[in-house]
Amino acid sequence: MIEEYEQAKRKREQKENERIEKEFKERERIEREYENSKIEMRNQKVEWEKSRMEEWDNRGKEEKKRREDEREKLRKLEEAFEQESKDEEEKR
Incomplete structure (x- = not known):
């Protein structure tokens, strides 16, 4: 009876440890995804700003x-006008 109780207790502890380990791994995965998402957003922002600066430069x-x-x-028009005025002056 005591042995069965101890065995059941070990099983419960093992299941609890497995649940905790599973939650821990899931939390780590979510944190990694979050960090990756932050990095990706930062990279996108840098690219967008770079693109915007290039556009402004262009x-x-x-x-x-x-x-x-x-x-x-305008310079060519002025020269043409001056030449035309000069030609008119010479004709007179």
Whole structure:
């Protein structure tokens, strides 16, 4: 009778230990997933910021080129106007 009680007690303790071990492993798995998720989100944020900075840089370069093109166009128009004025002056 005592032996059966001790055996049942050992089984209960073993099951309890297995349950605790299972919960511990599950908690570790969840924590690893959480950390991995945090790392992934951080990496995505870095990539997004990098992409945004590249986009701003490209916009700045495009705007600068557009302004330079406009200045060149204006300069050519002024030269053409001056030449035309000069030609008109010479005709008179």
